[in-house]
Amino acid sequence: MRLLTHNMLACNIKGVTNGYPLGLEAEKWVEKEVDFNADFLRGVFPKIEWRALVGAARALGFPDLLPEDAPDPSVLSSSDDFLRRFHRALLELHVEEGALVCPETGRRFPISKGIPNMLLHEDEV
Amino acid sequence: MPRPELQAPPEIFYNETEARKYTTSSRIIEVQARISTRALELLNLPSDGIPRLLLDIGCGSGLSGETLSENGHHWIGYDISQSMLNIALEREAEGDLLLSDVGQGLGMRPGVIDGAISISAVQWLCYADKSSHEPRARLKAFFGSLYRCLARGARAVLQLYSENMDQSEMIMKAAMRAGFAGGVVVDYPHSTKARKAYLVLTCGPSSMQTSLPKGKGEDCEDCSDGDESDDDNSETVGIYDRHRPTKRLKLNKKKGKGKAWLLKKKEQMRNKGYTVPPDTKYTGRKRKNHF
Numbered sequence: 001m002r003l004l005t006h007n008m009l010a011c012n013i014k015g016v017t018n019g020y021p022l023g024l025e026a027e028k029w030v031e032k033e034v035d036f037n038a039d040f041l042r043g044v045f046p047k048i049e050w051r052a053l054v055g056a057a058r059a060l061g062f063p064d065l066l067p068e069d070a071p072d073p074s075v076l077s078s079s080d081d082f083l084r085r086f087h088r089a090l091l092e093l094h095v096e097e098g099a100l101v102c103p104e105t106g107r108r109f110p111i112s113k114g115i116p117n118m119l120l121h122e123d124e125v
Numbered sequence: 126m127p128r129p130e131l132q133a134p135p136e137i138f139y140n141e142t143e144a145r146k147y148t149t150s151s152r153i154i155e156v157q158a159r160i161s162t163r164a165l166e167l168l169n170l171p172s173d174g175i176p177r178l179l180l181d182i183g184c185g186s187g188l189s190g191e192t193l194s195e196n197g198h199h200w201i202g203y204d205i206s207q208s209m210l211n212i213a214l215e216r217e218a219e220g221d222l223l224l225s226d227v228g229q230g231l232g233m234r235p236g237v238i239d240g241a242i243s244i245s246a247v248q249w250l251c252y253a254d255k256s257s258h259e260p261r262a263r264l265k266a267f268f269g270s271l272y273r274c275l276a277r278g279a280r281a282v283l284q285l286y287s288e289n290m291d292q293s294e295m296i297m298k299a300a301m302r303a304g305f306a307g308g309v310v311v312d313y314p315h316s317t318k319a320r321k322a323y324l325v326l327t328c329g330p331s332s333m334q335t336s337l338p339k340g341k342g343e344d345c346e347d348c349s350d351g352d353e354s355d356d357d358n359s360e361t362v363g364i365y366d367r368h369r370p371t372k373r374l375k376l377n378k379k380k381g382k383g384k385a386w387l388l389k390k391k392e393q394m395r396n397k398g399y400t401v402p403p404d405t406k407y408t409g410r411k412r413k414n415h416f
């Protein structure tokens with residue numbers, strides 16, 4: 001699971017109102033090279049919850065990869081360095097083993113072989 | 126063989142043996158590639174070459190996702206079968222995979238997804254596999270969450286095999302209640318084998334009436350039964366929009382050959398000595414459009 005996906009996912013348990021962002025426990029992660037495409041990054045930037053992305057990168061041990069606060073969108077055209085870091089955080093870091101944790105209920109969704117198990121129990125739907 | 130949906134729940138039906146076919150059967154691989162290519166085409170993404178973030182609902186082995194990757198897009202795949210997802214891992218699918226039952230909803234933030242495809246998966250939601258399953262509630266959870274996570278104007282293209290017209294109506298109604306506008310595109314409507322129905326849905330206000338594409342092979346180009354060639358060239362694109370009065374949903378109904386013609390034909394066959402089913406109130410009755 002890439003941090004892009006983590007950024008989009010929210011807890012789906014019935015009745016949960018503050019299910020975002022999911023906590024990230026990363027026991028094992030890998031880095032895989034992905035084709036760099038600045039247009040994709042510019043398109044997706046407005047949809048990213050910045051604090052959640054920063055938090056997820058930190059959970060993987062990258063406290064300084066991204067600026068703490070959401071940068072002004074103008075960096076997308078002015079800073080290649082920023083784009084490279086954004087690209088790496090969003091698309092190249094993959095969580096292999098660990099868990100996603102609902103911030104409201106504490107329910108853990110285990111991640112195994114890179115795949116989060118989001119199946120809900122019957123009393124959660 | 127009965128339909129897979131009647132045999133077992135999807136997470137059981139798509140076991141290791143079934144999943145293995147998605148790497149070994151060239152027919153299955155070819156079919157997935159062909160349908161997903163068509164679904165991507167029907168998504169009608171802007172042709173600016175910019176990669177988008179897409180969903181693959183029932184992504185299974187990742188064959189359909191491969192089509193998305195080959196076209197440069199990023200995708201997130203949902204599937205309920207661990208065995209199918211294991212094949213996707215084996216194939217090194219480039220999308221992210223989620224073990225998830227889409228009948229429980231997608232769990233995505235609102236407005237972040239640029240499009241969604243689904244290949245032969247959504248009809249599974251019409252079957253109650255557990256006592257707690259209520260197909261209507263599951264369709265509602267699925268379409269509601271799909272509608273919310275799509276960006277305004279984005280499309281979802283769902284290829285599906287429905288068992289009968291009640292089922293296709295149930296699916297279509299659930300999509301409309303969730304707020305979608307759209308319709309059905311049928312490719313090769315005259316062929317039992319090649320026939321494929323795609324539910325093409327748009328999120329938010331749309332101009333589907335003008336932009337819904339025509340199905341392939343509608344003009345009888347691979348019509349096998351010569352006998353049927355005088356059949357009216359049926360309109361196979363149904364257009365639905367919940368903002369329109371429901372009566373108009375029935376637009377472009379096929380006109381068959383009519384009851385009188387049928388009764389005459391049956392009489393002729395009887396006279397030739399064939400066994401022909403008796404004439405009843407069902408003979409030559411109107412049938413609703415379904416996919």
Ligand SMILES: C[S@@+](CC[C@H](N)C(=O)[O-])C[C@H]1O[C@@H](n2cnc3c(N)ncnc32)[C@H](O)[C@@H]1O
Pocket residue numbers: 135136139147157182183184185186187188189190203204205206209225226227228244245246249250
């Ligand atoms: C015909 S297969 C599609 C295969 C896939 N497109 C591929 O390339 O391998 C249908 C898939 O839908 C999945 N499915 C059925 N019901 C589902 C549900 N409720 N939630 C998630 N996936 C489901 C099945 O597990 C199966 O993998």
